[in-house]
Amino acid sequence: MSSVVAITYEIPKRQHPVHQFIVQQPLGAAGLVVILVMVFAGVFAKFVAPYDPLQLDYGSMLSPPSAEHLLGTDAFGRDVLSRIIYGARTALLVGFFSSLLGSTVGAVIGVASAYFGGRIDMIIQRLMDILLAFPIIVLALAVVAVLGNFVVGGLDLNLIIAIAIPMVPKVARVVRSSALVICEMPYIDAARVAGYSNIRIMARHIIPNVTAPYLIMFTAFVAQAILLEASLSFLGLGVAEPTAAWGLMLAGSSAEFYREAPWMIICPGLAISLAVFAFNLFGDSLRDWLDPKIKV
């Protein structure tokens, strides 16, 4: 798909961009508000959450929502609200870092592929095709299994890598097509003639010009990563008990009780949906605002 992508910025003079975004994209702004609330809850989980999310309380197992436990408790008597708040931290960390990793690696590969062209481009494209054609679940399983328990600062790194890998070829494809346009610009040739190093040309001249697709893909992939993390945890391939994570709250022993304790599956499901929804809303609007032609 090498349809020419024109990048146009329509930033009027006087208005502040944030103000302008809010006026032009009210849905996106609403999404942003939800995201900010989640980030706040995640960062200050310790102060926001009423209970320790890991605290077992066999005296109050499966209690329905009450003044004491606003969203009830789960099978181990753990406070569901607190687990959802801490779960926001897991979701955001996994979502943010896997998307950052996937988008960045993808963008670098895309730029390099476009810049060098020829045989290198060809080889990179084939490698990307292989990754694209490879089912995510096998990738995820292999990465998780091979890297073993690779937890740094409470972050499950292998899960992040597993989720990031399938993003790489998609980002690389989009960034490459944007970068191809830039590479044909006369100033790139000029820079080459002037003897600048390849790294410098890419860093100074090409990368700044592909930030729009990069940002758009990044936001969209945060949403997809949160969803993928939930699905993998649901299938038993993601985050492990007793960590507070939304997908996990829908699976395993807690899901057994969905009839007598429906709050246990409705609330985490809503949390996932709301988070992904907010990121999609924001990402969509960001795309409309920055560059409506980029397809994620």
Add this chain to the structure above:
Amino acid sequence: MTSYAFHRLLLMIPTLLGVAVLVFIMMRMLPGDIVELKLLAEGGQVDEAALDAERKNLGLDKPMWHQFVDWMVGLVTFDFGKSLWTGRPVVDEIGSRFELSMQVALMATTLAILIAIPLGTLSALFKDTWIDYVIRIFSIAGLAVPSFWLGMLIILALLLNFNWIPPLTYTPIYEDPWRNLSQLIWPAMAVGYRYSAVATRMMRSSILEVLKEDYIRTARAKGVFERLVIARHAMKNAMLPVITVIGLEFGFLIGGLVVTEQVFNLNGLGKLFVETVTRGDFTMVQALVMLIAVIFVLINFVVDLLYGVFDPRVRLGSSR
């Protein structure tokens, strides 16, 4: 055009070969041994000799390179071997589940298109009005709701409201259409809703692009109904990217099937895939991954050709 198509076909070979090598290596990097799983998972008291006998039966005692050569030769001669778990031919195992998954996939795709075309068009025509917002929220919600969760809610609603659940075993549509549909319509809905979200968004932006053309601008001055008329002509053009995105998001569909088949207890390829992956059934996983890759590559090929036909900007003979 023919040489372009030929060139694209040739390019599939390295991709598929790469997938084949990757899946072979990955499966063998996974810790865990299917023989132990088969004989010990339920607490069986088995000695090492019995385990070795079984490894030999399955050909797992051969050196790695030998296994790889066997697998490559098998691929070329369309002999995919036998499942390490059941001992039945891989082709039979896949064949008996293919029909069900294909039907759900087709139904979900149809549903997605049926939802996407009117909603996407409306959303574009009434851009930035409440209609647009409602449709966008509906479609973005489709992307946001995990399909396994949606599936759980659907089953629960059926059971609690009608004290009824979909049939437990699969009946082909040509044998008993009613029974078949009453089983498969629900998962098709769960997957199709998500899938439709992707298509609706694409439909909206395609129509928006078309609406930017001059003749539409003229119509715009004349009012909404005029635009509708023209949009109907324009829809033909807008359909191409929608079909394309549906094709390209095939992986999305597979992902949806994998989790949804678990929830609805469907005996399809998605469930088979999860089962064989978690068991480490090399031969099955290898064959399934190749099947998915081949379908994916073929869809890409068709999409590329379509672009070649409809979009003159595609540089014939370019690598992408």
Add this chain to the structure above:
Amino acid sequence: MLRFFSSMLTLMCAAVVMGIMGSSVIAQTRGGELVFAVSAEPPNYDCHRNSSFAFVHSVRPHYSTLLKFDAPNYPAVTGDLAESWTISEDGLTYTFKLHDGVKFHDGSTLTSADVKASYDRIINPQEGIVSLRQGAYSDIVSVEAPDDLTVVMKLKAPNSAMIPLLASPWNCIYSAAKLEENPRYPETEILGTGAFVPVEHAAGSHWIGKRFDDYFQEGKPYLDSYRAIYMRSTAARVNALHAGEVLAEFRGHSPADRDKLIAALGDKVNVYEQPWACVLNISLNVEKEPFDDPRVRRALSLAIDRWNGAEALSKIAFVRQVGGVLRPGYDLATPNEELEQLPGFGRDIEASREEARRLLEEAGQSDLKFTFTNRNISMPYEAVGVFLVDQWRQIGVDAVNDPLPTSEYLAKLRGGNAEAGLDFVCDFMDEPNLQLLKYISTDNSSINYGQYTDRTLDELFERQIRARTKEERVAILREFEKHVMEQAYNVPTFWWQRIIVNWKQVKGWYMSPSHHLNQDLTDVWLSSE
């Protein structure tokens, strides 16, 4: 429609018969199809090389065994193909008389040669045949067939468990002639003498068997057919039971699912509960420091509040019982008062934890950290894993629960790569010869994952096999158990509770401590209630 008529007809016949006989005994109704859910699927059809209940539930009705457990009277053993049997004075010769005129599904007649061929295949499998339970029968030196209806087994030493071992549901009797043709036929084909003949196995979906008209027990089976439906998802099984799409599930439910079904179906279902012959154990790898230190091992066992934990966990998982190395409720198991004297089983949890902290401090392991390898199966592994991590937190130990897919879990535990893990014992009967294999030295046991050698345990194990009286055996077993708890290489946490919820129509099925037993379906019938 046809089924309706036939069942009406049978009903009327039954009524007439009852009228004539003037009996108040409710006669079993003939006919109908029993539809039940099974949460897993057998990979192949060979009894001798399978170990999953999924196999028993699907395939067992096609086969007969030499002996079987007397369904309503577990652990009593009764004949299946054997009409009667005698054991010689010295306990070394077992002689079995077979039923006359037993037919295979292909019409051929069963003789003692078939029993001999099948047992030879279990005890001395030829090249390429996998026999999982070979070791359990190593005391049998020969199986002979002196005439068509007599089987004689010779033992090298008296074995207190031989009769129940011969009642194993896994020892299907195959056709000798057919084995002669292809020793691996049972893997892909079914030819047995059981009450049902195979009709269809739709891979991943279901299994159907229909009544064998020439079955050797007069008038049986009562069912026309059975249909096992494979449903991996717990929720799907419970929903199907709720909707009446399946009438039974024979493995077991969680307490939550039981409550759910009772709330939905009320008196339409029968609920059975009893301690299950399965237990979750903590296995510590003595090759990984500091688990070579018995003080550390014992501290981890002492930290667990078994009595209160069992009660709490029984609300969310199918673990319920506190027990030693044998199932609570089993004849030879240690009664609670005695059990409470063992380390880790005291009622005063604060005292135990104090002791645990002291032991850790003594061993210089006050801030012990380790990874606890677990199986990623929610019921009951994850529930117990989360519980244990929390219990250890209370004596200052930082354990990380690491649930893995079963194959990876087995590889890690068996390979000795796990520091500690949640282990399990789950066999088809209570017999100590099977249940205690978990605890004896690695070189003598194929299921010891603790990598330790303890000859005291090995010797006690051997002595209990040879014990000639029950009292003698119980005394040895107590000593064995005490040693296990003190050394704490591998200690029981909770025993499972088997909970079955079946629709009332399902009659003639009997609950037992194992989901591997009483599944030949010969006595099961459907009432029209």
